[in-house]
Amino acid sequence: xxxxxxxxxxxxxxxxxxxxxxxxxxxxxxxxxxxxxxxxxxxxxxxxxxxxxxxxxxxxxxxxxxxxxxxxxxxxxxxxxxxxxxxxxxxxxxxxxxxxxxxxxxxxxxxxxxxxxxxxxxxxxxxxxxxxxxxxxxxxxxxxxxxxxxxxxxxxxxxxxxxxxxxxxxxxxxxxxxxxxxxxxxxxxxxxxxxxxxxxxxxxxxxxxxxxxxxxxxxxxxxxxxxxxxxxxxxxxxxxxxxxxxxxxxxxxxxxxxxxxxxxxxxxxxxxxxxxxxxxxxxxxxxxxxxxxxxxxxxxxxxxxxxxxxxxxxxxxxxxxxxxx
Amino acid sequence: xxxxxxxxxxxxxxxxxxxxxxxxxxxxxxxxxxxxxxxxxxxxxxxxxxxxxxxxxxxxxxxxxxxxxxxxxxxxxxxxxxxxxxxxxxxxxxxxxxxxxxxxxxxxxxxxxxxxxxxxxxxxxxxxxxxxxxxxxxxxxxxxxxxxxxxxxxxxxxxxxxxxxxxxxxxxxxxxxxxxxxxxxxxxxxxxxxxxxxxxxxxxxxxxxxxxxxxxxxxxxxxxxxxxxxxxxxxxxxxxxxxxxxxxxxxxxxxxxxxxxxxxxxxxxxxxxxxxxxxxxxxxxxxxxxxxxxxxxxxxxxxxxxxxxxxxxxxxxxxxxxxxx
Amino acid sequence: xxxxxxxxxxxxxxxxxxxxxxxxxxxxxxxxxxxxxxxxxxxxxxxxxxxxxxxxxxxxxxxxxxxxxxxxxxxxxxxxxxxxxxxxxxxxxxxxxxxxxxxxxxxxxxxxxxxxxxxxxxxxxxxxxxxxxxxxxxxxxxxxxxxxxxxxxxxxxxxxxxxxxxxxxxxxxxxxxxxxxxxxxxxxxxxxxxxxxxxxxxxxxxxxxxxxxxxxxxxxxxxxxxxxxxxxxxxxxxxxxxxxxxxxxxxxxxxxxxxxxxxxxxxxxxxxxxxxxxxxxxxxxxxxxxxxxxxxxxxxxxxxxxxxxxxxxxxxxxxxxxxxxxxxxx
Numbered sequence: 001x002x003x004x005x006x007x008x009x010x011x012x013x014x015x016x017x018x019x020x021x022x023x024x025x026x027x028x029x030x031x032x033x034x035x036x037x038x039x040x041x042x043x044x045x046x047x048x049x050x051x052x053x054x055x056x057x058x059x060x061x062x063x064x065x066x067x068x069x070x071x072x073x074x075x076x077x078x079x080x081x082x083x084x085x086x087x088x089x090x091x092x093x094x095x096x097x098x099x100x101x102x103x104x105x106x107x108x109x110x111x112x113x114x115x116x117x118x119x120x121x122x123x124x125x126x127x128x129x130x131x132x133x134x135x136x137x138x139x140x141x142x143x144x145x146x147x148x149x150x151x152x153x154x155x156x157x158x159x160x161x162x163x164x165x166x167x168x169x170x171x172x173x174x175x176x177x178x179x180x181x182x183x184x185x186x187x188x189x190x191x192x193x194x195x196x197x198x199x200x201x202x203x204x205x206x207x208x209x210x211x212x213x214x215x216x217x218x219x220x221x222x223x224x225x226x227x228x229x230x231x232x233x234x235x236x237x238x239x240x241x242x243x244x245x246x247x248x249x250x251x252x253x254x255x256x257x258x259x260x261x262x263x264x265x266x267x268x269x270x271x272x273x274x275x276x277x278x279x280x281x282x283x284x285x286x287x288x289x290x291x292x293x294x295x296x297x298x299x300x301x302x303x304x305x306x307x308x309x310x311x312x313x314x315x316x317x318x319x320x321x322x323x324x325x
Numbered sequence: 326x327x328x329x330x331x332x333x334x335x336x337x338x339x340x341x342x343x344x345x346x347x348x349x350x351x352x353x354x355x356x357x358x359x360x361x362x363x364x365x366x367x368x369x370x371x372x373x374x375x376x377x378x379x380x381x382x383x384x385x386x387x388x389x390x391x392x393x394x395x396x397x398x399x400x401x402x403x404x405x406x407x408x409x410x411x412x413x414x415x416x417x418x419x420x421x422x423x424x425x426x427x428x429x430x431x432x433x434x435x436x437x438x439x440x441x442x443x444x445x446x447x448x449x450x451x452x453x454x455x456x457x458x459x460x461x462x463x464x465x466x467x468x469x470x471x472x473x474x475x476x477x478x479x480x481x482x483x484x485x486x487x488x489x490x491x492x493x494x495x496x497x498x499x500x501x502x503x504x505x506x507x508x509x510x511x512x513x514x515x516x517x518x519x520x521x522x523x524x525x526x527x528x529x530x531x532x533x534x535x536x537x538x539x540x541x542x543x544x545x546x547x548x549x550x551x552x553x554x555x556x557x558x559x560x561x562x563x564x565x566x567x568x569x570x571x572x573x574x575x576x577x578x579x580x581x582x583x584x585x586x587x588x589x590x591x592x593x594x595x596x597x598x599x600x601x602x603x604x605x606x607x608x609x610x611x612x613x614x615x616x617x618x619x620x621x622x623x624x625x626x627x628x629x630x631x632x633x634x635x636x637x638x639x640x641x642x643x644x645x646x647x648x649x650x
Numbered sequence: 651x652x653x654x655x656x657x658x659x660x661x662x663x664x665x666x667x668x669x670x671x672x673x674x675x676x677x678x679x680x681x682x683x684x685x686x687x688x689x690x691x692x693x694x695x696x697x698x699x700x701x702x703x704x705x706x707x708x709x710x711x712x713x714x715x716x717x718x719x720x721x722x723x724x725x726x727x728x729x730x731x732x733x734x735x736x737x738x739x740x741x742x743x744x745x746x747x748x749x750x751x752x753x754x755x756x757x758x759x760x761x762x763x764x765x766x767x768x769x770x771x772x773x774x775x776x777x778x779x780x781x782x783x784x785x786x787x788x789x790x791x792x793x794x795x796x797x798x799x800x801x802x803x804x805x806x807x808x809x810x811x812x813x814x815x816x817x818x819x820x821x822x823x824x825x826x827x828x829x830x831x832x833x834x835x836x837x838x839x840x841x842x843x844x845x846x847x848x849x850x851x852x853x854x855x856x857x858x859x860x861x862x863x864x865x866x867x868x869x870x871x872x873x874x875x876x877x878x879x880x881x882x883x884x885x886x887x888x889x890x891x892x893x894x895x896x897x898x899x900x901x902x903x904x905x906x907x908x909x910x911x912x913x914x915x916x917x918x919x920x921x922x923x924x925x926x927x928x929x930x931x932x933x934x935x936x937x938x939x940x941x942x943x944x945x946x947x948x949x950x951x952x953x954x955x956x957x958x959x960x961x962x963x964x965x966x967x968x969x970x971x972x973x974x975x976x977x978x979x980x
Contacts, residue, residue, distance in 0.1 A: 137630060140576070144583075145622050253481065257484075257485060260486035261485065263489060263588065264587065297486070301481070
């Protein structure tokens with residue numbers, strides 16, 4: 001277990017290192033902090049002096065070291081637009097994005113497994129064919145179009161669902177602003193979650209179906225039939241457990257994709273999350289905010305990948321978490 | 326139990342000795358037989374060819390040139406499609422967009438741009454991926470493990486995420502004006518570079534499988550150079566996985582391009598792809614001007630759908646060993 | 651009544667290009683404790699026959715004719731529920747590759763206990779005790795610890811022992827073993843085969859041994875069936891078939907055995923290869939490869955001729971028998 005964590009930690013450090021270099025280069029190349037601080041009226045000599053004082057003329061490595069040191073202390077600079085620490089601005093929007101991802105994951109997990117398994121077991125039934133038909137249409141519609149479509153039908157035409165924003169939220173004691181505990185907040189969560197799930201769900205249904213069909217052809221499943229086991233046990237224990245192994249791995253990678261897609265859904269629904277904020281930051285060239293977003297997203301990647309690996313190790317006996325050989 | 330190339334002695338009749346022409350070989354092939362039976366494949370290919378013709382001959386088909394400001398009259402803006410009895414103008418079959426451009430012409434040009442970007446990006450992906458995959462698979466050892474680690478890292482960052490960050494940073498540092506001129510090139514580069522591991526892994530797997538076969542040994546014994554062996558002997562045998570991946574990848578690239586354009590990071594409104602056209606219409610959808618969003622949306626979804634359907638069909642027919650996970 | 655009687659069994663595969671007969675006109679009987687060998691090259695249909703006895707052929711294959719009578723009950727027409735009480739319980743199966751047969755994500759114990767619980771109303775603890783006992787029978791050292799291990803922690807030979815233990819778990823009447831040793835190291839092959847035969851003998855279990863190796867068949871079985879392209883071409887007591895093979899194909903298989911080779915000379919392989927099921931030649935399926943091919947072989951499917959205690963499907967043998975009879979008459 002310790003070996004596993006050390007290995008993961010090393011990987012995490014590498015990933016965060018890459019992200020920090022990228023972030024720093026962005027900060028270094030994008031926008032001039034002086035312009036933000038003093039405006040145009042200051043003379044060139046004064047500017048040079050200020051640059052020296054701020055350490056902007058130091059060698060690259062020194063500047064990068066300072067950046068990392070500050071970053072480790074949670075200081076990623078001050079947002080030009082909000083005039084607040086960039087990290088605080090981002091973290092305040094984190095709950096909104098995470099709740100959106102949570103809603104979408106819930107939809108994906110509860111639907112993809114039963115639908116995928118059913119269509120693998122009964123590939124010829126009309127229901128499976130319908131499911132597969134919908135999934136291929138599903139993966140062909142970009143997330144933002146699904147989002148627009150949902151708004152058009154359910155908000156504008158039918159008026160059943162709110163079309164933008166988070167609705168009523170509640171502040172939890174540890175500073176987490178949640179929309180999960182009010183009816184209004186939940187209603188606002190439905191359409192964005194559905195549209196975020198819309199591209200992943202068909203992908204997972206197809207993946208689970210394909211894997212399951214392959215597993216059902218395997219020798220050990222045939223052997224299980226020859227042992228006279230009940231079909232329920234064969235499908236849901238013997239086959240499903242093996243099906244889920246590759247699905248978990250792919251799922252881990254897809255979480256990253258999902259974070260990227262939140263930018264799209266949040267833009268369409270004006271969902272006040274990190275993605276929406278990030279896009280605004282780009283339009284305003286608010287460099288510290290862009291950097292803070294990249295680092296927070298990088299951290300989310302690392303954490304979720306670790307969790308996924310951990311789950312994979314627990315499900316798959318051939319992976320040895322304890323590190324003994 | 327299934328087809329194999331085993332020949333029974335009686336097939337060596339004199340007639341069969343004549344080498345069949347390419348056309349005869351194609352006519353007898355599995356792929357053609359399957360195509361003749363599969364309605365969906367026929368329909369998809371027909372629709373796709375329609376799109377290709379639309380894209381290739383857009384300047385000839387389109388009644389207006391959407392890039393020519395002299396042909397645009399702002400007074401014609403937001404006209405509904407011609408079948409609308411109250412406001413429709415027979416001059417503009419599908420209506421006009423917010424700037425008064427004929428929507429049909431703009432869609433034709435947009436399809437051209439979307440397809441071009443998709444195909445070019447995939448050509449780039451394929452080139453990088455195939456070269457890296459061939460090298461990794463053929464050389465093996467340390468070269469292989471380093472290249473595949475790179476592929477893992479590249480894959481762990483989602484394409485959309487990378488593309489958004491890279492394009493955002495470029496847009497911020499170049500300024501919007503210059504960026505708009507370079508948008509097409511940038512999109513091709515970003516989408517092209519981000520997805521090479523797909524190809525590299527599959528090609529590598531095929532190379533490893535082919536390498537074991539005798540004809541590669543034979544070629545080596547005959548003293549053929551390594552590069553010649555790779556390109557003349559191994560590559561042709563990996564064509565079917567390449568074909569399957571490419572079909573789906575072009576569809577994905579078109580979706581990515583549309584999504585990026587929707588976020589304002591892709592093609593500018595003055596030279597719209599299908600994605601940016603949808604994006605430009607999105608502002609007006611709430612006021613009932615649905616056609617600027619919906620019509621290009623349907624065109625986009627149909628294009629991606631037929632490509633995905635063809636990809637599925639090819640995968641079923643050619644059944645190549647694709648890299649999973 | 652024989653323990654198992656197969657009558658006119660026919661199995662077809664519904665492929666896109668039309669139905670293909672994988673097994674045609676199979677007839678044989680098996681008595682309690684008897685050992686039967688099914689021999690043929692790969693593609694001859696021996697494995698399909700093995701699976702069809704348990705009505706376990708994967709789609710698109712299915713039994714299209716004939717009967718499989720196990721103690722008088724027709725397995726070909728049984729419901730899924732009834733079949734479950736037979737499979738693994740009265741008739742069990744041992745597969746070719748122990749690396750693939752055991753589920754990689756379940757422990758040995760789980761895979762044994764589930765089988766016991768599926769067929770008997772006993773507690774989990776009792777089931778585990780029985781499982782450990784069976785593992786001891788197949789000579790697995792320290793079964794108490796092995797039972798909680800996963801398949802990947804065991805060697806190939808060990809795994810095949812576990813598979814055999816699962817096969818014996820319910821004290822079945824018949825074990826169908828599909829090439830049980832081909833995937834193993836040569837050194838352990840004999841050991842595993844010996845163990846299996848010994849256990850069958852001790853428990854009076856009938857064995858259907860599917861193999862391409864006539865050598866093993868001659869050592870282990872009392873009866874043998876030689877198959878070619880989905881059809882039985884020769885069947886009878888093993889000793890007769892080995893000592894006096896009648897069908898040119900069986901003779902070819904015998905001559906191809908390494909034991910039969912003269913040192914320094916090439917093995918006598920049968921030329922050509924087994925046709926695929928879609929392209930079975932008309933007449934005798936073996937005619938394109940046969941050294942004694944006659945005109946009639948190309949047009950007419952040979953019927954069965956009795957030769958000693960054997961049945962042979964060959965025009966040439968039939969002709970020879972006719973000649974014998976006529977010469978006696980003269």
